[in-house]
Amino acid sequence: MSSTSTSETRTPDGGSAPNAPLLQVENLHVAYGATEVVHGVSFAVGAGRSLALIGESGSGKSTIARAVLRLLGTKDAPVTGTIRVQGRDVSALREREFLPLRGRVLGLVPQDPGASLNPVRSIGAQALEAAALVPGAHRREEREALVTRALERVGLPETERILAAFPHQLSGGQLQRVLIALALLPGPRLLVADEPTSALDATVQKQILDLLDELRAELGIGILLITHDLSLAAARADEVVVLQDGRVQEAGPTASVFAAPRSPYTRALQADVPGLHPDRFAPQREERDVRRPLTGAASQVVASQITRTFRTRDREVQALKGVSFEIPRGRTHALVGESGSGKSTAARALLGLEQLDAGQLTVGGRAVDPSDRAGLRELRRELQLVHQNPFTSLDPRWSVERIVAEGLNAYRVGDRRERAERTAWALEAVQLPEELHRRRPGVLSGGQRQRVAIARALALRPEVLVLDEPTSALDVTVQAGILEVLASLQAELGLTYLFISHDLGVVRQFADTLTVLRGGEVVESGTVAEVFAAPREEYTRRLLASIPAREGAEVPA
Amino acid sequence: MSAAALSPAPAAPTRRDATARTARRYGTFALRRTGQALLVVLLAYVLVFLVLAAIPGDPISAQLENPQAGYTEEEKAQIRAFHGLDRPVLIQLLLALSQAVTGQLGTSLATSQPVTAMLAAAIPSTLALALTALLLALAIAAVLGLASRLLPTGRAGALIRSLPAVFLSTPNFLIGLVLIQVLAVQAGLFSIVEPESIGATLAAALTLAIPVSAQIAQVFITALDEAAGQDFAEVALARGLPPAQVVLRHLLRPSLLPTVTIVGLVLGEVLGGSLITEAIFGRAGVGTLVQKAVAAQDVPVLLAAVVLSALVFVLVNLVIDLFYPLLDPRLRGTEETR
Structure with missing residues (x-):
């Protein structure tokens, strides 16, 4: 790959990078229709360097990435400002002139590997198609050799099996490796990694980020990392640019930005990163311990040796193999594990949605029995679920009040006035502004929606809430707000939580005890303090190591 | 790297197995769909037959009951018997069905042609x-x-x-x-x-x-x-x-x-x-x-036409159903290989 000679004099702050910047963006403005969403953003990425654009949803970070790769429709989203690639101003290039840069100089590592390969074509067909774009690869054998080498480079040695597979037959981590391999084929100088790991499990996340780091060191590729995760940026980027509402709040070398954040926004953002602040909800929990000390009475939720096997025509999957845990009244127990670990099956079993093969679940001393419909109905009054995705769990045609009142109506609680009072109480408990009570979910933000979902669960005054990854779809600041509400509610109402999460940073902040699951089996369990201080199992240690927070980056806000 | 060099050899037969299994599954799928399609045509025939039988009037009766035609009761009975109209509806249906299966769709009441x-x-x-x-x-x-x-x-x-x-x-x-x-x-x-x-x-x-x-x-x-x-x-x-x-x-x-x-x-x-x-x-x-x-009101012709269009419909949709798994590998029902 011969890189065109670049004149270093053309780049004003070329001094900070070893070479002329691979990518230099100056005074970038992007508008969607009449609304400008990016207001004059500038940054530069050098060869072998990584720069992170940090921001929450709506900050414009993905728009900037798309503007750099010219993936925004030019008519729908006019882009102004200067974008230089290897010193050459590409902003004025016509579509046809820009095409050779795509893939060959500027590569993309996408956000959701599961959706980023064509589902109806085999990996091999798509890989060969990508190899055909490599200059000089004319013969099929040459292309196959290129593909094989690239797959081996990204840690997929079983190339034949991978190439024969269709995307739905591979795991998220494998797909992301394939996508990185395809991006590497034409020898790009810069990779734009748009939230490359947000759809992956924690340990897989770490592997993918390590791979990107290796490629950067080995091939001198520059990386533009787009992320909402401050701790990830802290661990992986040389420089960071913090964005809010399309404006740069703060920029500079990672170490100095995190050691002494100058802008209030960065400080707030940092304060909400779970991995950096394990004691974030300590005040609420201390208050709880004072108001509702542990009595030593029987546990609110008991799972003993629960087992569940799924059978298809030609195989069996043991989703749960004799899993046991207990949750004392008014405390939080976390089920931790990666996808396929059985944590969701355990939650479904607790809700009476799974028939167990063996073992028993009790809630408040009563057994959960899916075949006993009346008993289940009574149980669900005491046991409510907060679903993972607030964007799909609320009926878009119902008003917030009607959504929250649904359970009250279903159980015919009190009269009309009493139900209205309960609804208002629940919405107040989650601190949803009163002017939103009659609106529909469509106008609410993700955080507001999740508050509505929690209010809906609270309305029946249950004893136990099953929180199924309640904040995984939300930004860190929004996540902190939701967790704070949940922590206060526990202190106030004595709620018992079963908290399902893959995010150990949040678990450390929020839970009292935890069970680590893997492949349906308990790997380790104990109090959060014990397990985090001294994990006994290798798997737990790996999970803990995957919390992306860097030593020395912990700075009191 | 040694693992990489070794893996293709044992991997190849399992892949062939998987392909064979997929093909077998597609075969049973195709057979089942074809069976369902035939059933639909049969049901369409029965339904249309019963509906047409329930509708009052047919050209034969109209002709026979016309006083100007001057048929004797015996002649009327003979003509009815010729068209099988004297038997219970269910027997008519079974007779018609058994003939339809052999490709005989009866005689037009209006033109007396097959x-x-x-x-x-x-x-x-x-x-x-x-x-x-x-x-x-x-x-x-x-x-x-x-x-x-x-x-x-x-x-x-x-x-x-x-x-x-x-x-x-x-x-x-x-x-x-x-x-x-x-x-x-x-x-x-x-x-x-x-x-x-x-x-x-x-x-x-x-x-x-x-x-x-x-x-x-x-x-x-x-x-x-x-x-x-x-x-x-x-x-x-x-x-x-x-x-x-x-x-x-x-x-x-x-x-x-x-x-x-x-x-x-x-x-x-x-x-x-x-x-x-x-x-x-x-x-x-x-x-x-x-x-x-x-x-x-030519019942045999109508019946044949309706069954014909049902047959065409079912056939085309059968072809389309059989097409889906070829278009989308996720519908082939192969096992996960992760």
Whole structure:
């Protein structure tokens, strides 16, 4: 790959990078229709360097990435400002002139590997198609050799099996490796990694980020990392640019930005990163311990040796193999594990949605029995679920009040006035502004929606809430707000939580005890303090190591 | 690296096994669907038979009860017995069914000709019309759909996108009359007195195809738009694939799934529309046959026609069902290999 000679004099702050910047963006403005969403953003990425654009949803970070790769429709989203690639101003290039840069100089590592390969074509067909774009690869054998080498480079040695597979037959981590391999084929100088790991499990996340780091060191590729995760940026980027509402709040070398954040926004953002602040909800929990000390009475939720096997025509999957845990009244127990670990099956079993093969679940001393419909109905009054995705769990045609009142109506609680009072109480408990009570979910933000979902669960005054990854779809600041509400509610109402999460940073902040699951089996369990201080199992240690927070980056806000 | 060198050898047979298993599964799937399709045709036959039997009146009775015909009671009974009308409905049904299975569809009550002969005379004309119309509709829809993606956005694109709605809202007979006026009368491209000629068949097929193509094109364009909004389309573009190739290699196949589905559904339109089109162009096809049979309450002909269209419907949808797993590997039901 011969890189065109670049004149270093053309780049004003070329001094900070070893070479002329691979990518230099100056005074970038992007508008969607009449609304400008990016207001004059500038940054530069050098060869072998990584720069992170940090921001929450709506900050414009993905728009900037798309503007750099010219993936925004030019008519729908006019882009102004200067974008230089290897010193050459590409902003004025016509579509046809820009095409050779795509893939060959500027590569993309996408956000959701599961959706980023064509589902109806085999990996091999798509890989060969990508190899055909490599200059000089004319013969099929040459292309196959290129593909094989690239797959081996990204840690997929079983190339034949991978190439024969269709995307739905591979795991998220494998797909992301394939996508990185395809991006590497034409020898790009810069990779734009748009939230490359947000759809992956924690340990897989770490592997993918390590791979990107290796490629950067080995091939001198520059990386533009787009992320909402401050701790990830802290661990992986040389420089960071913090964005809010399309404006740069703060920029500079990672170490100095995190050691002494100058802008209030960065400080707030940092304060909400779970991995950096394990004691974030300590005040609420201390208050709880004072108001509702542990009595030593029987546990609110008991799972003993629960087992569940799924059978298809030609195989069996043991989703749960004799899993046991207990949750004392008014405390939080976390089920931790990666996808396929059985944590969701355990939650479904607790809700009476799974028939167990063996073992028993009790809630408040009563057994959960899916075949006993009346008993289940009574149980669900005491046991409510907060679903993972607030964007799909609320009926878009119902008003917030009607959504929250649904359970009250279903159980015919009190009269009309009493139900209205309960609804208002629940919405107040989650601190949803009163002017939103009659609106529909469509106008609410993700955080507001999740508050509505929690209010809906609270309305029946249950004893136990099953929180199924309640904040995984939300930004860190929004996540902190939701967790704070949940922590206060526990202190106030004595709620018992079963908290399902893959995010150990949040678990450390929020839970009292935890069970680590893997492949349906308990790997380790104990109090959060014990397990985090001294994990006994290798798997737990790996999970803990995957919390992306860097030593020395912990700075009191 | 040694692991990499070793792995292909043991991996190869398992892959062949998997392919064989997939093929076997596809075989059972195809057999099951075919069985279901036959069942649907059988049920359609029974249902139509019972409905027609329940409707009062038939040409035989009308003729027999006509006082001017002057049949004796004995003659009436003989004629009824000849047509099997003296037996209970269920026995009639079983008899008719057993004959239908052997390919005998009875005798027309109106013309006394064997129904099979009448159908055999009418089918070629309709088949030529319907097939040509379907092919034309597919071609028009394909052109509209691909043009909507490949042409630069702007006026041309907007025009392409508005065409299906225009096609759909133009009545069938109006298109037919305009085509006859322009192509036959003014340009003299075909003669209206020879309705089965190639030119006339093409004109009739085009009449039928335009509204049908509009429905297919609408679904196809929407499916293409949806595929274009998927991550994989953007990622392929970012990999440096030229936009036109992204459309042809990445958007086309995922969009065919809903499009193929709608083709099966609009087939009814083609069959129903052929009745009007045959009338406009003066063709002697199944449509005309049905029209006359309805007017004469000719039960055996109606029954045969209804079963024929059910058969066509079921067959086409069977083909489409068998097509899905070929289009989308996720529907092949292979086991996960992660």
